[in-house]
Amino acid sequence: MHTLVGWHVEMEFQEDGDRTKAAAMVRLGDGTEFRARGNAQRHPSDPEQLRVGEEIAGARALMDLASQLLQKAHTEIDEASGRTSHPIR
Secondary structure, three states: OOOOOOOEEEEEEEEEOOEEEEEEEEEOOOOOEEEEEEEEEOOOOOOOOHHHHHHHHHHHHHHHHHHHHHHHHHHHHHHHHOOOOOOOO
16 A cells, blocks of 8 residues: 555644634645634533534534635646536535
């Protein structure tokens, strides 16, 4: 098995009362960096579970990164083929 490239992903979290913020960054092998943010807010009647807030905010940030990566790939396909490609899902 041959590894072609590796990506570096960073996640940071900030807790503020019932709110959790996540910041995500991915650095691709070509040096391109994408950044995204995600948020979560605990309902006042829910018990404090910091890990859950991190998971939700982190997932939302990663979903944004995924969307940005799909758009980059879509653009590269269009540029290489010279035509408009179908949306990548």
